[in-house]
Amino acid sequence: MTCFSYTNGKFIPSYKAKISINDRSVHFSDAVYEVVTVYNYRMLFWKDHIDRLKNSLNAIDIKFNINFQSLLIKCEELIKKNYLKEGIIYIHISRGIAKRNHNWSDKIFPSLIMSCSHKKTYNVNAKKVALISHKDIRWNNCHIKTVSLLPNVLLKQKALKKNAFECLMLDDQGYITEATTSNIWIFKKNTLITTPLTSNILPGVTRKKIIELAKTLNIPVCEEKFKENDVYKADNVFITNSSAIILEANKLNGIKLKVTNNKVLKNIKSEMLKVIHNE
Structure with missing residues (x-):
């Protein structure tokens, strides 16, 4: 089964997914992320994760203009495309793509990358x-x-x-x-x-x-x-x-x-x- 990821506006097979060598997350780790658990095809505690994501974006001054309702829809689409009944979704937002320089221009646009993994999550009887x-x-x-x-x-x-x-x-x-x-x-x-x-x-x-x-x-x-x-x-x-x-x-x-x-x-x-x- 082909696994899909989301990269800057497109759902594509994960093996074809690429990011620019000039993405600031590559040179400076200039990015924030969230990991959201999926259980029975539903994301857990979405609002809490998005609130924390917003706080992280604000803390490092990334101007991410996408509507978070739109982000929710994209995540739900990622779940459907990957038949993700149980696992995690990884959301990665970098400051964007620019020539390597410690300083950045406010004109660059943030990059959005999302992927998912099938894995067992909560187990009440998990081993210690x-x-x-x-x-x-x-x-x-x-x-x-x-x-x-x-x-x-x-x-x-x-x-x-x-x-x-x-x-x-x-x-x-x-x-x-x-x-x-x-x-x-x-x-x-x-x-x-x-x-x-x-x-x-x-x-x-x-x-x-x-x-x-x-x-x-x-x-x-x-x-x-x-x-x-x-x-x-x-x-x-x-x-x-x-x-x-x-x-x-x-x-x-x-x-x-x-x-x-x-x-x-x-x-x-x-x-x-x-x-x-x-x-």
């Missing part, structure tokens, strides 16, 4: 994963979802080499910021705890949904800093992102974590599945 930790080596504007992901890539690969799934990143004071592709949570003393939003943390869409869901279930949520020692002492540890939604952890740096048979966490996972089905 191992984590490692490392100093956070990223820049100080991680709240902007740019394509400048080399530090994340290097640390994610480091985790893989240590037979782990994710890497928790630590700031200069030893506090955990987030993981390379996920937000981090601990459950302790009947309270859900996640790191507060700062410029070092991406405002995760699933993170937001978990907070909203916990409030409707009357589960206390606290946004506060914590360190590795707090992870080791927690009753449960899990990470969240748009594709896997929720993944529990059972190891950090090779040391087993406490994994309690937590009814609260089970309730959150089952309720999240209901939210996804009804989205």
